[in-house]
Amino acid sequence: xxxxxxxxxxxxxxxxxxxxxxxxxxxxxxxxxxxxxxxxxxxxxxxxxxxxxxxxxxxxxxxxxxxxxxxxxxxxxxxxxxxxxxxxxxxxxxxxxxxxxxxxxxxxxxxxxxxxxxxxxxxxxxxxxxxxxxxxxxxxxxxxxxxxxxxxxxxxxxxxxxxxxxxxxxxxxxxxxxxxxxxxxxxxxxxxxxxxxxxxxxxxxxxxxxxxxxxxxxxxxxxxxxxxxxxxxxxxxxxxxxxxxxxxxxxxxxxxxxxxxxxxxxxxxxxxxxxxxxxxxxxxxxxxxxxxxxxxxxxxxxxxxxxx
Amino acid sequence: xxxxxxxxxxxxxxxxxxxxxxxxxxxxxxxxxxxxxxxxxxxxxxxxxxxxxxxxxxxxxxxxxxxxxxxxxxxxxxxxxxxxxxxxxxxxxxxxxxxxxxxxxxxxxxxxxxxxxxxxxxxxxxxxxxxxxxxxxxxxxxxxxxxxxxxxxxxxxxxxxxxxxxxxxxxxxxxxxxxxxxxxxxxxxxxxxxxxxxxxxxxxxxxxxxxxxxxxxxxxxxxxxxxxxxxxxxxxxxxxxxxxxxxxxxxxxxxxxxxxxxxxxxxxxxxxxxxxxxxxxxxxxxxxxxxxxxxxxxxxxxxxxxxxxxxxxxxxxxxxxxxxxx
Amino acid sequence: xxxxxxxxxxxxxxxxxxxxxxxxxxxxxxxxxxxxxxxxxxxxxxxxxxxxxxxxxxxxxxxxxxxxxxxxxxxxxxxxxxxxxxxxxxxxxxxxxxxxxxxxxxxxxxxxxxxxxxxxxxxxxxxxxxxxxxxxxxxxxxxxxxxxxxxxxxxxxxxxxxxxxxxxxxxxxxxxxxxxxxxxxxxxxxxxxxxxxxxxxxxxxxxxxxxxxxxxxxxxxxxxxxxxxxxxxxxxxxxxxxxxxxxxxxxxxxxxxxxxxxxxxxxxxxxxxxxxxxxxxxxxxxxxxxxxxxxxxxxxxxxxxxxxxxxxxxxxxxx
Numbered sequence: 001x002x003x004x005x006x007x008x009x010x011x012x013x014x015x016x017x018x019x020x021x022x023x024x025x026x027x028x029x030x031x032x033x034x035x036x037x038x039x040x041x042x043x044x045x046x047x048x049x050x051x052x053x054x055x056x057x058x059x060x061x062x063x064x065x066x067x068x069x070x071x072x073x074x075x076x077x078x079x080x081x082x083x084x085x086x087x088x089x090x091x092x093x094x095x096x097x098x099x100x101x102x103x104x105x106x107x108x109x110x111x112x113x114x115x116x117x118x119x120x121x122x123x124x125x126x127x128x129x130x131x132x133x134x135x136x137x138x139x140x141x142x143x144x145x146x147x148x149x150x151x152x153x154x155x156x157x158x159x160x161x162x163x164x165x166x167x168x169x170x171x172x173x174x175x176x177x178x179x180x181x182x183x184x185x186x187x188x189x190x191x192x193x194x195x196x197x198x199x200x201x202x203x204x205x206x207x208x209x210x211x212x213x214x215x216x217x218x219x220x221x222x223x224x225x226x227x228x229x230x231x232x233x234x235x236x237x238x239x240x241x242x243x244x245x246x247x248x249x250x251x252x253x254x255x256x257x258x259x260x261x262x263x264x265x266x267x268x269x270x271x272x273x274x275x276x277x278x279x280x281x282x283x284x285x286x287x288x289x290x291x292x293x294x295x296x297x298x299x300x301x302x303x304x305x306x307x308x
Numbered sequence: 309x310x311x312x313x314x315x316x317x318x319x320x321x322x323x324x325x326x327x328x329x330x331x332x333x334x335x336x337x338x339x340x341x342x343x344x345x346x347x348x349x350x351x352x353x354x355x356x357x358x359x360x361x362x363x364x365x366x367x368x369x370x371x372x373x374x375x376x377x378x379x380x381x382x383x384x385x386x387x388x389x390x391x392x393x394x395x396x397x398x399x400x401x402x403x404x405x406x407x408x409x410x411x412x413x414x415x416x417x418x419x420x421x422x423x424x425x426x427x428x429x430x431x432x433x434x435x436x437x438x439x440x441x442x443x444x445x446x447x448x449x450x451x452x453x454x455x456x457x458x459x460x461x462x463x464x465x466x467x468x469x470x471x472x473x474x475x476x477x478x479x480x481x482x483x484x485x486x487x488x489x490x491x492x493x494x495x496x497x498x499x500x501x502x503x504x505x506x507x508x509x510x511x512x513x514x515x516x517x518x519x520x521x522x523x524x525x526x527x528x529x530x531x532x533x534x535x536x537x538x539x540x541x542x543x544x545x546x547x548x549x550x551x552x553x554x555x556x557x558x559x560x561x562x563x564x565x566x567x568x569x570x571x572x573x574x575x576x577x578x579x580x581x582x583x584x585x586x587x588x589x590x591x592x593x594x595x596x597x598x599x600x601x602x603x604x605x606x607x608x609x610x611x612x613x614x615x616x617x618x619x620x621x622x623x624x625x626x627x628x629x630x631x632x633x634x
Numbered sequence: 635x636x637x638x639x640x641x642x643x644x645x646x647x648x649x650x651x652x653x654x655x656x657x658x659x660x661x662x663x664x665x666x667x668x669x670x671x672x673x674x675x676x677x678x679x680x681x682x683x684x685x686x687x688x689x690x691x692x693x694x695x696x697x698x699x700x701x702x703x704x705x706x707x708x709x710x711x712x713x714x715x716x717x718x719x720x721x722x723x724x725x726x727x728x729x730x731x732x733x734x735x736x737x738x739x740x741x742x743x744x745x746x747x748x749x750x751x752x753x754x755x756x757x758x759x760x761x762x763x764x765x766x767x768x769x770x771x772x773x774x775x776x777x778x779x780x781x782x783x784x785x786x787x788x789x790x791x792x793x794x795x796x797x798x799x800x801x802x803x804x805x806x807x808x809x810x811x812x813x814x815x816x817x818x819x820x821x822x823x824x825x826x827x828x829x830x831x832x833x834x835x836x837x838x839x840x841x842x843x844x845x846x847x848x849x850x851x852x853x854x855x856x857x858x859x860x861x862x863x864x865x866x867x868x869x870x871x872x873x874x875x876x877x878x879x880x881x882x883x884x885x886x887x888x889x890x891x892x893x894x895x896x897x898x899x900x901x902x903x904x905x906x907x908x909x910x911x912x913x914x915x916x917x918x919x920x921x922x923x924x925x926x927x928x929x930x931x932x933x934x935x936x937x938x939x940x941x942x943x944x945x946x947x948x949x950x951x952x953x
Contacts, residue, residue, distance in 0.1 A: 038765065038768075038769060140646070141649065141650050141653050143885055143888070144647075144650045144884075144885075144888065144933060144934060144937055145650065145653070145654060145888065145930055145933070146888045146891040146892060146926070146929040146930060146933050147888055147889070147892055148889075148891070148892025148893075148895055149891070149892065149895070149910060149922075149925060149926040149929050149930075150657070150926060152895070152910060152914050152922065152926075153658075153661060153922050153923060153926050154661065154665075155914075156913075156914055156917055156919065156922055157661065157662070157665035157919075158665065191414055191417075192409055192411050192414035192415040193414065193415055193416055193417040195375060195409070195415075196407070196409055196415050196416075196478075197428065197432075198375060199373045199375060199402070199406070199407045200402060200406070200428060200429045200432055200481075201398065201399040201402035201403075201429070201432050201433065202428070202432045203395075203432075206432060210417075210420070210428075211417055214417075214419050215419070229775075229776050233776070233778050233779075236778050237778065237779075237780060237896060240780060240896070241911065241914050241915070242914065242915060255780075255781070264784070264787075264788075267792070269788060272781075272784060273784075273785070276778060276780075276781030276784065276785075277781075279777075279778050279781065280773075280776065280777035280778060280781060283776035283777065283778070284772065284773045284776040284777070286776070287772045287773075287775065287776040288769075288772060291768070291772055
């Protein structure tokens with residue numbers, strides 16, 4: 001699908017405006033993307049979430065940290081949409097504020113994982129040889145080892161906190177993306193225009209930046225979105241186990257609190273059901289988007305028929 | 309001196325190791341892609357290499373452009389030994405030596421604009437200080453190869469051009485650095501017949517205007533005869549006949565050359581055409597047969613041919629052939 | 635029988651095990667805090683001294699390593715902090731069978747489930763059925779496992795009372811024989827159900843391979859046969875697509891192992907997952923590491939067995 005672009009570059013334009021306009025053709029993917037109903041639904045869902053979360057300070061009905069002694073463990077009502085926790089904190093407000101943390105950490109950690117995976121995949125795929133063999137070997141080993149227990153071992157030593165969670169997720173999570181990127185790079189390397197660039201005298205950096213990366217970008221972006229799903233769940237799981245940062249409540253931490261405060265035994269389903277549901281829904285939304293991106297843009301390039 | 313050695317190749321060899329699947333031990337087997345090749349290209353002339361697929365001519369071209377490292381042998385450019393040039397030295401050299409590729413579809417990056425593609429060499433070598441000068445040069449080159457230099461053209465992508473136009477872009481990009489030695493690897497094989505003449509005419513015109521030297525690879529003898537000054541015929545990694553174009557066609561000495569000439573379809577249908585052409589395909593030698601490489605297909609072959617490799621011998625005024633039975 | 639391939643895989647598995655063992659050794663020593671704390675920190679004095687001696691914690695790194703390997707091979711993984719005087723090995727030994735039971739049951743059910751759904755979805759690629767199944771798989775996979783477990787427990791156990799609230803067997807019941815088996819199964823339903831939601835991964839892989847294989851075969855033999863042959867292609871293509879599925883079961887096993895940590899905790903199921911959970915909460919390092927090691931071994935064994943199955947099925951690498 002040729003990306004058409006009829007924009008004119010005046011050479012007097014600043015570099016910034018040129019960079020922005022260079023992204024223009026990227027939006028050429030919209031007509032294609034729109035064809036997938038599932039993908040659009042996912043986008044809408046994410047949009048709603050982000051919207052609500054950003055407006056948290058304004059939409060929240062109460063201060064999420066305020067312990068209201070009179071309202072402990074009250075079922076959902078008009079004043080407290082999702083009821084209150086054992087300590088009297090409003091669940092709805094907590095949801096909104098914690099959402100900020102969950103989303104931020106999720107996207108940031110996913111970004112870190114994607115970056116690391118892309119770099120490693122790029123190096124392994126482009127330079128090949130023994131570097132490639134070693135990296136692939138490591139990735140294979142990490143693939144077989146049980147990931148969560150290993151993460152827990154590491155996390156136990158590092159103690160709770162956001163940095164622990166991010167570190168642990170990144171150091172074991174890069175393998176999937178690295179594999180995909182490596183495969184894409186290796187197929188890209190075969191193209192004649194790469195040979196041509198070499199015959200012109202282009203250095204490795206120039207070739208990677210100008211010829212390989214544009215072709216790899218699609219894979220990276222699709223995988224980044226899919227990675228968000230995994231990371232959000234992992235963060236929730238790790239927080240649930242107690243590795244979260246009490247000062248920065250995420251949805252996972254809400255679940256952790258729910259378990260600790262005995263909400264389950266007490267039957268206060270409103271304390272643990274909503275946060276989990278949010279995690280699920282956001283995860284589903286991202287996975288719809290990621291799946292559509294994967295189907296339409298990555299697999300299509302390889303002529304595999306997509307589905308949803 | 310006009311005719312001094314411009315580009316020389318001496319005992320150039322390239323063996324590719326071939327591993328059988330899962331084979332860890334034992335001696336590796338080698339494919340003799342280019343085997344002890346020798347030639348001299350003179351400035352301002354077109355040197356043609358003719359051969360069928362698999363004879364090693366593309367490997368030869370790639371070695372010249374330093375995209376492959378020779379297993380042994382030397383290459384000299386303007387008297388200087390460039391065989392072992394490292395990246396940095398090569399980079400300087402590439403301003404004088406450029407390649408035109410066979411595939412107009414694959415050799416241009418589909419996501420880049422024509423302007424970026426043609427400008428790429430000058431960007432890599434940091435020729436211009438600002439984009440304006442660069443743009444002027446790009447437009448100049450596009451006009452030189454017979455393409456429009458409008459802004460609209462500059463912003464197009466390869467997918468929007470025809471095969472012939474793409475190849476012109478390739479040529480423009482090869483010439484933008486002012487290179488005078490052009491390696492052309494079957495530049496028109498993948499183009500439609502009607503376009504070929506245009507591109508060849510363009511290349512010849514450019515040669516005159518800019519005093520270029522071509523190293524022209526092709527599998528079509530007729531084309532080589534039309535545009536080359538000197539022709540080398542390659543078979544299974546070895547040069548079997550080297551001579552001036554007229555001489556090689558009028559008096560072909562090697563049986564393979566004869567075969568290639570006979571295989572050119574006549575313009576006037578001849579019922580006898582195609583009858584005496586021998587069978588077989590160009591082999592892909594791992595362990596080359598002893599003696600002359602061509603003997604399995606040769607009508608003149610005898611015991612001598614099976615045991616001794618014929619050397620390139622000058623039979624008449626620079627007309628070389630490697631055959632025991634000329 | 636292709637021995638070369640087998641030996642290479644075996645070598646790889648051993649390498650993975652070696653890495654797990656080495657990691658287990660290195661991590662406590664590289665992390666903040668000393669190795670002594672890691673092995674003996676919260677134990678009473680007298681026991682501390684014994685542990686330090688057994689693992690040579692005040693000797694050089696090399697001596698420690700040697701002792702570590704020796705101890706591991708003997709089966710001595712240290713003393714659990716929270717449960718001493720029980721050794722780690724003892725506790726894991728008790729818990730392992732339960733976990734294996736859950737994991738294997740879940741895997742045995744999810745793989746065919748994923749296979750069937752994947753074949754259906756792939757066969758009708760692009761249709762509403764396909765889209766529906768895709769949405770289902772994606773959604774299940776994106777939902778946090780422990781939350782699903784919570785929901786299941788709440789709805790089917792706490793509210794409806796159909797299944798027990800906790801444990802692998804009814805405590806103090808004294809059941810034996812068939813009654814015991816039935817009891818165990820009854821307790822296992824919900825946990826396995828929770829683990830089963832991971833079938834979506836298999837379904838998607840199966841579907842994608844199905845789609846690619848079908849396109850190839852379909853086009854080639856499109857003009858050849860009539861409608862009844864569709865059934866043959868259905869089975870034939872599905873069989874080809876079976877191979878990548880088997881590989882992915884191995885890869886997914888590590889995920890399901892991770893999932894068991896949460897599921898077992900929610901259902902208070904006395905498996906290794908629960909052990910890990912408790913160990914994490916109480917920072918019981920020896921138990922944590924021991925469990926990791928055991929999980930690694932289990933995963934490696936399972937993956938290797940799957941490799942053998944793969945070898946049997948794939949005629950290409952057989953000879």
